[in-house]
Amino acid sequence: MKKMIRSIQLPGTTFLLFICLICSCRKKAFDEYYGRPDWLAAPIYQQLEAHKNFKHLLAAINKAGYKDILSKAGYWTFFAANDAAFEKYFQEKGIGGDDGIDSLTARKIVTYALVYNAYRKDQLSNYQRAGQPDTSQGYKRKTTYYDWVYTESTHSGKIIAANRNGGYAANDNNNKNIPYFIDRYLSANGLSGADYNFFYPGIPYTGFNVMDATVVNADIAAENGIIHEIDKVLLPLQNLEGYLSANPDYSEFKSLLDKLVTYQSNADLTHRNMVLTGSTDSVFVKLYSAALAFSPNNENYISSSTDAQTAGWTLFVPKNDVLRAYEKEILVNYGTFEAAPPIVLLSLLNAHMWQNSVWPGKLAVTGNSQHEVPTFTMSDITDKKVLSNGFFYGMNTVQDANVFRTVYGKPFLDPAYSLMTRALDADLKFSIINPSIKYTIFMMPDTKLRAAGYDFNSDRNDWSYQAPGGTIQFGSGAQDRLYRILQTSVLTTLNGELDDLSGEGIVEAWNGEYVKYKNNTVFASGNADAGTVLHIDKLSTAKNGNVYYTDGLLTFTENPIGFHIEQLATTDPTNFNSFYQYLKSSSLWTSTKDIAGTVPGNFYTVLIPTNDAVSTAVKEGWLPGNATTGVPNFTPTLDADKDKVTRFINYHILNKNSVVPDGKKSGAFETLLRTTGGDLTFITINNQLNVMDLRDAFNNSVLVNVARSNNLSNRAVLHSINNFLRYKVQ
Template sequence: MKFYKLLALLSVGVAGVFPTACTDKYEDMENHMPSWLNSNIYDYLSGRGDCTYYIRLIDDCGYTDAMKVSGSNTLFFSNDASFERFFQTNEMGYRSYEDLPYSFKMMLLKLGTIPYSQLLERLSLSDRGQVTFRRTTDFEVEDTIPVVDAEDLPDSKYFAPYRRAGKPIKLLSDATKWTLVQFFPDVMSGKHITDDDFSFVTGIPREADDASLFANKIIQKDIVCQNGYLHELADVLVPPENMAAYIRGNEKVSRFSRLMDRFACPVFYKRDAQGDSIFQTRYFNQSPAYSFTEYNGTNAPGLLYFDPGWNLYQPKGGNTSQPGYETDMGCMFVPTNEAMDRFFSPSGEGSDFFEAFGSWDKVPDNIAADFVANHQKYSFLSSLPSRFGDIKDEAGYEMEVSKENIVDKFVGRNGVVYVTDKVFTPLDYRTVMGPAKIDSLNSIFNQAMTDAQFVYYLRSLKSTYQFFVTPNEYMKDYVDPVAKSYASENYRCNLEFQLTPQNTVAAVPTRTSDGTVIMDNGFPLGSNGTVSNSSILKNRLEDILNCQTLVTESNEAFEAARAGGQEYFITKGYAPVRITQDNKISGAGNERPLTVSKIYNKENGNTYLIDGILQNTTTSIYDVLSSKDDFREFYDMCALLGIFVNNPTSSTVAPGRKVKFLNQYHYTVYVPTNEAIREAQAKGWIPTVGQIENEGDQSVRDSLENVMERFVRYHFQDNSVFIKGEKVENKAYLTSTINEASNKFYPVYVTNKDGNITLVDEADYGTGRVSARVVKTEGVYNLMTRDMTLNSGDKEKATTIEAYTYAVIHQIDDVLWFEQPKGENVKDQK
């Protein structure tokens, strides 16, 4: 029901008189009255002859004497022609003066009365001389207390008991004072509101020096009387509703209104003289100055940015030297029903909403709150039409709104409502996070994104992601890499993730062999046998999310790479994943490929639903090199040089052994065949392990070790390169051997195409020769590894992954050289 209609049901009258303030007292005033000074307010209006309705207001409300005596008031009034138009057009059914209730007459009179005599120029400023956009008047919130029928109450579960009772209740739209919105010349210039802004928002043209209250033009200003100033309005000053009441009463936006009113609550205000309860309507919100986050001890199901019914609304971060409501007001962009239906359809922008819920009424409260809040702006002044090109939502992203999107406007007492022909989807639902946030079947992954603070990455529109989401039913069988390092097999476990009643993620440790729950695990367990330690869980969720997020140049580039045969990709956390042409995906540790069941195209990439967790490998570089006879010669050199270390500190340890000079990144290790290494040794290019071990002269041994280490490190390359990985042509990647002359690392040049990897080393660069090729024998190429560091000096007490290194290992058919080798034969004669 519109507020205008509610006024017909007003139950409480007005008592008291207008407050006045002391002004100069003129002695012998009648003999010293200036000729330009009108008589008192009452006599001036009565003498005009065209203000009979306003005189009747004053008389009927008992303010005849107050308007005659010397005092200090500012009055906004309307002439008889304005009242006649009002009687012909108002929606409340008042067709004559005699139809007006006493309380409505009092409202008309008090709303237009301001204490103290104020010229219009002075009304533009606060008592401290600051520009005042809105101000209060003599009207008090308790002067009119609407009685609202049960069927017209907000449609929320909090109002449901009163709706079911079927009885009207006394309900304030808000228990704070009403304000006037001043579009005065000094306010317009001080707030940088253009004439075009005003005309667009109010629908009336504006000329220089025009002044208006709301969209009501002042046709005569600064009329001076003995006891105050008068300003004549073009129309009767009927107070506009606040934003919430306008939205609820506008049938064209009823879909949006129903969502918004889910967060409306009847809050007890006081009892009136008859002992009846008076309530006020409050909306759950997170605004700094008027937040409302629980009702009768129950937390809000979702929070709007601000309460759209708050009459004394003030933007966030108010100015302490001036009441916040005087400086600005709120703003809302409210989609029409047609726009809402277009969005919420199988082919609309919100197709994933439609797929998950089927109707707006079934959208969960937390999502509905996000949706409504995203259509709120804290500041009308930052949302002026002249600023639409730069306007951002409250998350800081472009709203992409234009004047053409606005189909209607409303200037209320606490803000402006723009009715739009489009829906402004919250950022999180426009991005690859959307499917996880929308569908409750993905709620564990949704909470994981928050707990692991991944939302800050995934909501970026400056990056493109391929994001793999695991539904709740598949959030299990995660091979825990820390637990796998424990000596006791009883402590080694998989984790099965679950969502707690408190909406946090927990994990049940299960035995790796048979899946039974382990109640005595190396991790701290709660009384219910779950891992609930936040640092452990965040660590594992980060591990999963890092492995299930690809950062790509664009969707088109990603699809083009796949179409060209690329199957191996490097994730955000440097983990390798494989995506085959039949949409099967696997991590280095998965026992079987996972299936992509659905793909969502979002603004910053694609979201894929998969039937499992992409599992990282727990195999280290040391594990691979030490276990294969094909890698024996290279491993022996690495072992002699002490490249594999553990070196626990008081706070860190590796589960086994790791390469000492690699960082948290991804690498390629090229392992020459045993025969190629022996041939290089036979030519004297590199020493043998036996030579070094048997060398008695320490300086000679140091020199030989230096030759061997520089050779070995040249086979460790930055960036992981895979057969069926990214296609490159003669691309330079840095190795781990430094050029002592330039103090830069030597490169190796890689060509990866047609299912083959060929290498040109620095010694051969420019000669046109291929230095080595990756051997494509099963079991000696595309071998994926991860070296880890754990968070304790004792791995049996470790609980989290502290750091890691990913690497892929390939056998190559020859050795690589960063410079011409020295020895019996130079490389040119090879």
């Protein structure tokens, strides 16, 4: 056996040669399968070398320490400035050549031109997100460049920008984006070269521009990405905060923003900075209030994801002189922002902040963070910049916020009306700040509200009401009472119905109740009960209506409808007494003088025939009494006669509607009467100003006696009519 084994042993050298032969064959096969194909383009660095016109850029890459990165595997887009671009840059900067660029500048040039992921021109306009990209929605990409810590003269330690609106997230370097302008994006979004040239006048728009550079050779393939040759050296753009801070024309706006800045120390960033630089200074994150529309130092967009490819922030900043004049106007009652509620300053700033990219051609139709269209035009723009995180416009006017310029602004900007403002904020604010709808409001001073028993308890976060001689009430009851006064004090006056109070009239308030005016006085149902009126002390105009300052409040009645009918029967018996006598003797009359079938909180119109009209109804058999003489029988004993009275009264009450002769409400209106089958009955109204024609079930015409009508009651109006209304119950 040993002889056999010995006979097949090979000399050591021969064995090694045999092994090498096998390995050589296998390596060749491996290289053929896995090796770099001959047709594969060289990496970005080597491609730049091969093209022979990037020697200055290559020098910058070397100086920045990026040769190795751009020479090996990766997935980049590189906007490569050619030699002509660098030579122009040298001339502009007054430097002799490559040696004049220090390593820090070189790093800025290289890293800001280097974009994560490889994109051909036709891919750059895509918005990359989960699922699949949205075509034609992208005009920016994230670069490898980001700012690190810096110093401010007003703060000790090192500062770093927030990378979220109102916050900071670890492991996010707040990388800057680089904007580009491609024909596919512009045309798909209704834009044109004019939008580009507004920002970059004198630079030809070619269909593929990067900032103010032109792409002269696109889609150069490389092993580790795509190169786009450009004709200008690009440095990182400032962000909105940086540009604002550097320009003294906007120092007032910056000072207002600074009121909403806090500095938050960050131990992790402090340690990282020490490792990188050796500095032991504390690092603070510069945070803007989360109540602002955005943080102007935040390079990310809303979702802090790839959405920055599609849009950015926009800041419109007034010059110092116009802004200071505007501040003086809105702070006339407070003096300073510190004395005013914080929302005043926030409203001013947010009115100038847009949470999207406002292109010049889309200015008129693009709303700001408060959903307001601009109150200025492009002719007011004096400065414009495309920046790393958005667009900046300087201007010689202000964005006049709706909360300031509308009727809402009068109580909002006056501490004497803080309770009214609080109530408006919870109820009507977002209606009455609409500048395109005209309103009239009657002011509700804190002193008058408190004198009437109303207040707001901050500890309980609740409204309170105390009736004369009563105990304090909290909760919905107190709130509902206050809101009812508030809603009676706000009126939609599209046609200027309350522009002139010297005459006489009636106007529907926000809540459906009515307010009357006469000889420059006004009153609501509660004032009528008290026999008082409000006198006009002052009129102030706003963008969307008039604001009246008076000597009281528009109050509501505490009494039921029957109470006011009874009063009318006493003061004007010829027009109201017969109807009242039938009513109070009927089953509809309650001990509290309510009318059975009416529901508290609903609206009603009571149409009351005159005594003569009631007499006619008696003669025709619609009401019990002497059919020959027309004398009423107010206390019938027969059930059939009692039913006549009930049906008659119910047909003369409009259900869930208050209607006055103001020319606004016309059509068929439901009454309280039901047919024997339970169906609704109706009266048709043809309504004109000071003329209201009623048509009953037989199309008979009955007119409202305007001079005796428009009597205010509890969510109701009481009218005198010159005839009675005939109904059908079958």
